[in-house]
Amino acid sequence: MARVVRRLFALVLSASISLSPADETAPSAGTPTPGTPTVQDGYVQTIAPVTKGVWLIAQPQAFHIQPIGNVVVIEHADGLVLIDGGGSTGAGRRIVDLVRSVSDKPVKAIALTHWHGDHVLGVSAIVQAWPSAEVIATDVTDAHLRGRSMKAYPKGAPDATLQAAFDQRLDSVERSLRDALAKPGLAPREREGFAASQRLFVQYRQDTRDLVLALPTRTFVDSLRLDDATHPVELRHPGRGNTDGDLIAWLPRQRVMVAGDLLVAPVPFGFNAYPADWQRTLRAMQAQTPAWWIPGHGAAMRDDGYVTRVVDLIDATRDAVAAQVRQGASMDDAKKRIDLSAGRAQFAGDDPWLSRWFDRYWTQPFIEAAYREATGAPIEQGEG
Template sequence: MSRVFFAILLGLASAASALADPFVYDRQEVVEGTHLIYRVDPMRLPAESNVVVIEQSGGLAVVDSGGSTMAGERIIAQIRQISDAPVRYLVNTHWHGDHHLGNAAFLAAWPEIEIIAHENTVRHIAGAAMDYIHEAGEQLEASRPVVDAVAATGALPDGTVIPARIAEYYTMLAGDLDELIAAVDTIEIIAPTRHFSDRLVLDDRMRPVELRYFGRGNTDGDAVVWMPEQRVVASGDLVVHPTPYGFGSYPADWIEALEAIRALDYAYLIPGHGAVQPDTAYVDQLIALMAEVRAQVGPLAEAGLSLEEVRAEVDLSAQQSLFAQGDAWIANRFNAWWVTPFVGVAYQEATGDPILQGE
């Protein structure tokens, strides 16, 4: 997972507006009693998950907790603005750190909390997949010379000029590094205390919640949170907007999981990152994207081309334009966070190589 984490963390995503605090959150009520706590800019470093707060009669159910204790504390402050009720349930949608490394803050605030995840996710959070976090501070510090050089000169240390829009992100990161390192240093990994395999109901007379597992997709343990009476679904990183993350994923299975989400006939979909989706259009776009990658990679792999040769042959420029909508930074991240990793796993799928979590 260290490659995944640092590809995201050191990919230099940040806000174009000069926010001084890298942990700036806001909130919105999606439907009555269901709230989204979100990063003001979802592309800013560090990658931070959306958080969903559901008001139940016995307390609150929360989906995901942020990527550090510091982030978790900021999220909790937002939750306290929504309700004085205790958080009874905390669901971790999958094992990637930005969705569960705030667990320690939640446990400190509500010691009786139940932390719930799919059984595969519990195993990864408690296991070697999270070893990368012990190197995170050092890796951030190692990025400082490059980040500072671009912030100061608009060019890499070797003189390569960076486009102005992307240089803005380096400048933002340069100002954030000390706080990000401090946040990493306070992280405590807290594994879920309860697990499920296929379906778990958090029953409630006001707002019942179903935890569903539709198979492998973004990871091998993606929990989907379904509120049937409100027709709201929280997808975790099975859906990420405005551009998906393709690290360590399972292409064919992911398509099936998205089709299962679409079949819920939801009114609103809250993605793992980014804006609430009021219809199936973006899910359909993701399904088409994954199908296109598989359609291009499969025949090339079967013909015996190496991964490097396949990467050179695959053309996703039309899809990049569709997702980026003219934004140069999103186009850059589409290549780094989607094309490079997802072509890799599609190649593994086509050649029969196992796709393992945490590597």
């Protein structure tokens, strides 16, 4: 498998379900029979108002091993602007239905916060419903969507060969989930989490049939304003952060900040990130004093308390890595020595399921990114 990337379910599961060496030798148990996701699993997105003329489409349960990115709906006089487009063809179809449940206006634009699949793979279903909608991205994100980062996905129309390769990777996820559930010693909360993920996987397989990546039709470098009398939207590329092409959306009248994966709750994602730039970007966003923060995953927030916690976590991780680099530690040694238990407790509390994924979605990948930054090594985006 390629470098672990959260956005492709197969790649995440193949690497991040690994347990301790002792667990690796544990005997297998029977295979639970998976079903479809339940209401309690919170997989299928719902829509709710944030403020007048702004809605959030999100998963009711914020954390999933393979999540669907949040979608923000903004009403203009002549149509609707969406920020992001969901994580699969099936999710995109459900997004279309949710949008139509709150407005009869057409979607005129879809702005992509970054290139990751859980934010872009539903766009094809949305533009099928509204063919005249523009798809907007930064020029950097556009390059990732057209290039190596998303080479596994067909563009323009379904591709049987690429679909078959994708399905094979999902086969490995199924095996990984089965093996994870068979391991002894899982906490009840972890077992619940893996069982729910197995149910989710059944729906995810259905949702990812006929995958097609819809490419941007409009790009920008630094900023782009989508004007409107009541809900103007300022699309900005604040610099590198969670990715090298992040887009944020700022609604100056409503003081709503749509952050994409620069902000993710309840557990931040740290893959292939740019630590110092990310820290500066979040602080600059805080200086705008938003009334609402809308993360790439998780519920809308009324204050910046969570943002400050993420900034502090970035700072603490960078400091710990820098100290290891000064001592001449290798990256592997730094990962073993650095203790982020205080940060884990802040974000995951005493939940063993969230603690597991805090370590795999933040501790391991972000220490690697911070180590590369501290040693001057290149940080490159992965493959989705």
